[in-house]
Amino acid sequence: MTSKPEIGFCGLGAMGFGMATHLVKQGYSVTGFDVYQPSLDRFKAAGGIPSTSLSDSAKDKSFYIVMVASAQQAQPALFDQDGIVNALPKHATLLLCSTVPSAYAQSVEKELVDIGRSDVFFIDAPVSGGAGRAADGTLSIMAGASEAALEKGKWLLDELSAPSKLFIVNGGIGAGSNMKMVHQVLAAIHILALNEAYGFAARLGLNGKDVFDAVVGSTGWSWMFENRSQRTLKEDYFPGASAVTIILKDTGIITSMSRSVGFPATLCSIAEQVYFSALDRGWGANDDAGLVRLWTLEPVASIQSMLSAEEKKTRLQLVVDLLTGIHLVSAAESISLAKHVDIPLPQLYELACDAAGGSTMFKNAGEKLIEILDGKADGSGKVLGGYTEKLRIAVNEAQSIKCPVYLGTGALNLLLQTGTTLSLASLLKCYGAQ
Amino acid sequence: MTSKPEIGFCGLGAMGFGMATHLVKQGYSVTGFDVYQPSLDRFKAAGGIPSTSLSDSAKDKSFYIVMVASAQQAQPALFDQDGIVNALPKHATLLLCSTVPSAYAQSVEKELVDIGRSDVFFIDAPVSGGAGRAADGTLSIMAGASEAALEKGKWLLDELSAPSKLFIVNGGIGAGSNMKMVHQVLAAIHILALNEAYGFAARLGLNGKDVFDAVVGSTGWSWMFENRSQRTLKEDYFPGASAVTIILKDTGIITSMSRSVGFPATLCSIAEQVYFSALDRGWGANDDAGLVRLWTLEPVASIQSMLSAEEKKTRLQLVVDLLTGIHLVSAAESISLAKHVDIPLPQLYELACDAAGGSTMFKNAGEKLIEILDGKADGSGKVLGGYTEKLRIAVNEAQSIKCPVYLGTGALNLLLQTGTTLSLASLLKCYGAQ
Incomplete structure (x- = not known):
């Protein structure tokens, strides 16, 4: 178990909670952030590590999943001074699983470059299937990214999706969205x-x-x-x-x-x-x-x-x-x-x-x-x-x-x-x- | 005044009442039928001749105007045993001014033939312009009919419409509708x-x-x-x-x-x-x-x-x-x-x-x-x-x-x-x- 990487997670709503706790059940150490305290309490009870700080949830995490409700929520969570990206270690893999406009996913890719964090392996990976399949790790996932990022993140996408339900979409960032x-x-x-x-x-x-x-x-x-x-x-x-x-x-x-x-x-x-x-x-x-x-x-x-x-x-x-x-x-x-x-x-x-x-x-x-x-x-x-x-x-x-x-x-x-x-x-x- | 023909009228609603009383004001003797007694009372007060029988409203009238709300209302009014058509004199002119499907206007034309009343000069003549213009005799009228029928009914269409607002539409019955x-x-x-x-x-x-x-x-x-x-x-x-x-x-x-x-x-x-x-x-x-x-x-x-x-x-x-x-x-x-x-x-x-x-x-x-x-x-x-x-x-x-x-x-x-x-x-x- 100790060889399993630590994972950071932002957004413990109906879908995110299921995904994060599924990873916990698979034996991963998952640090979950949410603004809603009862979700953090539930997450702790399910074996997760709750965090009230985005920075803390991302610090030293080579893998990070964002599952907030919208682009409007994702943007400050990712890029605020005390947000996720600033705290991520070098060469971390970042999955954006929220449903967002493809143009937004592309803007994240660009902003990572602009702020000197092109080292981050970013994957545009919206999901489908509902809370039940999220908790079972059998979601459908539509993922687009660079080949390098997909190589890094594939195992994590596999953990979250059903065997035949992971769709790698050609076209890079934005294609998944x-x-x-x-x-x-x-x-x-x-x-x-x-x-x-x-x-x-x-x-x-x-x-x-x-x-x-x-x-x-x-x-x-x-x-x-x-x-x-x-x-x-x-x-x-x-x-x-x-x-x-x-x-x-x-x-x-x-x-x-x-x-x-x-x-x-x-x-x-x-x-x-x-x-x-x-x-x-x-x-x-x-x-x-x-x-x-x-x-x-x-x-x-x-x-x-x-x-x-x-x-x-x-x-x-x-x-x-x-x-x-x-x-x-x-x-x-x-x-x-x-x-x-x-x-x-x-x-x-x-x-x-x-x-x-x-x-x-x-x-x-x-x-x-x-x-x-x-x-x-x-x-x-x-x-x-x-x-x-x-x-x-x-x-x-x-x-x-x-x-x-x-x-x-x-x-x-x-x-x-x-x-x-x-x-x-x-x-x-x-x-x-x- | 005695040379003006008598006119029968069915349907003294907002539009019909205006049209019928306009004709009264122009000096015509108008016999108006409606199922609603207060409308008949108002029509009498305005100088019209109220009638509670469709047959009576049509008997001896060389010109008849139907202005009911729909084809569903027009059909029995026209063709029931004690309805308008049976009572109309030979070679009467019949204007259907209600807004109806063109196919309905055409079915009236056909039914007149089928029941042996092809002598009736039938005009498909829906109107537009609202109650105010109806009462002023300045409606827009869209009329389609045979040339013979239009020749017979033109003067009556003129009475009801503004000078530039009578549109004779080519195509016979149904074209007006x-x-x-x-x-x-x-x-x-x-x-x-x-x-x-x-x-x-x-x-x-x-x-x-x-x-x-x-x-x-x-x-x-x-x-x-x-x-x-x-x-x-x-x-x-x-x-x-x-x-x-x-x-x-x-x-x-x-x-x-x-x-x-x-x-x-x-x-x-x-x-x-x-x-x-x-x-x-x-x-x-x-x-x-x-x-x-x-x-x-x-x-x-x-x-x-x-x-x-x-x-x-x-x-x-x-x-x-x-x-x-x-x-x-x-x-x-x-x-x-x-x-x-x-x-x-x-x-x-x-x-x-x-x-x-x-x-x-x-x-x-x-x-x-x-x-x-x-x-x-x-x-x-x-x-x-x-x-x-x-x-x-x-x-x-x-x-x-x-x-x-x-x-x-x-x-x-x-x-x-x-x-x-x-x-x-x-x-x-x-x-x-x-």
Whole structure:
């Protein structure tokens, strides 16, 4: 055990606490800093070494992990006079695991050079997978850095991630953050989509449990749908497990980055506006599965369905079709953005199929979309007709019952933009990606 | 006076009452039907002949005007056994002035033939201009019909409309309704836009009166903005003058028609979803100027601005830029839909520039957009750069203060779709119109 290096850690929140204590369990000596005393107490109880000083947490640590909530928090923690970088020993390895704009990760790299600390091996390594997988050391990690830094830090990335879930993204610092961002396009859209679907279903007089059974295993499935349903069906929103403000932070990174590079993140932008409206209602700290309350205040699992078996089946299909259409377009949106910011597309596909952004439609259509963007298929086949028609019927129905379907109409209008071609190539053109 | 024909009238609501009593003032004998007794009493007091029977209101009337709220109301009024058509004399002239889907107007024409009443001279003649202009006989009217019917009914259309505001739309029955629909694309978007602008401004700490002064006379002006501001600045929403349900009815005609012909009515669809969310809050019967309450519950005219003169000027410009960008795209959306449904574009331009759908941007960009669609210009000039950049800055600012700008982001994403061409031709392609 004595041969294991000491590790410094900043940010013992839901994710960071799990990661840090996982390392403790693996036998590492981990010195953890947080501004919140109860977290330090919990960390001490779990066998960690608590620290109330950033300098102390970094002194003599050849390996250091930053897992704070945002770039705004990372910047002073890293670069203040009594911050992490000043205290790190020569040739230390520094992992930034927070979700930040890629431009921020690049600014850290530059600032290290500017202040004469280019000796630090810096790795841009955002994570995905939630608090449970953080504590198990089975996260998905998207890492970008110099080859030298990756060589230094690989063992630590391995400790934190599941065997097949460590993605080394080509492109150096910023590439990991861009991969995370592109993946979160799917997450940001799918979270609103599942709420829209449960809300639409409630207005159609469907019970949430029936919706769950109909969607799981259908083309409307998404990882987010299945994951959030556990809380939707129990109204476990206060606080639940993932606050609206968390997905809103990621959404903000996506849309502001997209605007700055001229990419139309259409569905993601729609989702962001609805998330803002949820903030306005004071729901920011509630679980994002509770957004269904924008559509219905009745618990969806308590809705007494008065429908005949046949009518129920017809209406459940509308809900499945709504989700299917949205997820088809979200696949095009994330993959087009990946192309725009030069993320390796097959790697995104491998990652997202089996992560929080996954969906049946991403799995089914994603491979084809990537082939088109890589020039291996022309994508002119008239394959969107059926999806468009089914989504059109779902949106018609929503309109007739005056039910807002923000993403459903947004997705449909993009599909309608393909005109009579009804081709994937035309859909990609809506994202300037062809 | 005895030579003036007797007129039958169905639907004495806000618009219909004004139209019918205007005809009374002009010396016509008008028999008015309504299901609401107080309206009949008011009509009698104004010199009209009230009727509680549709048959009686139509019997021996060579001219009949229907001004009910919707196609759903018009159908039984026209075609029930004891309805209007059965009672109309041979060769009567029938004006349908309600805003209805063009397909409905066409179905009336067909049903008249089917029941052996092809002798009726039927005119599809929706109106615009509000209750005040209805009562003055200065409405805008968009009329489509056979030449024979128009010859018969022209004098009556003239009585109801201002001299330059009677638009005979080529294309027969349905053409008038389509023209109205295309015009309402502008209205539906601009109504939400002005609320979004006042809401954004409130969040920026600007007083509504300053916003009014900055927008009127700027590129952000619209007829709707100026008209609704009178109520916005006084919180005159209960009931105000134009309920949310009214514009929602027109919006529904636009989006369902658009979906059925495969046209992506992108901004109009976004507006519709927000109107639905207002219904959910119980605001359907309130004036549509009250939608600003989605952003702020403080009266916008009472906001105490603490900003420096320079800061105020900068922020007011953001609001103007938001409106300008939205109105630029709404011009493209309405004109593209007009092209799609074969409405004469110069006539739309003439009508909308000087009606409720008017805006500075429609006036400025509309002529150019029409030239492109008519093949008289190629529209490849890089003219959208400045608008896109200004809208991008406004949307960035809205995001930084977590303020939803539904239309602002929707319009920006369409402008971003033009990619590096930044051309009007590319913008029209987003609507499949090129």
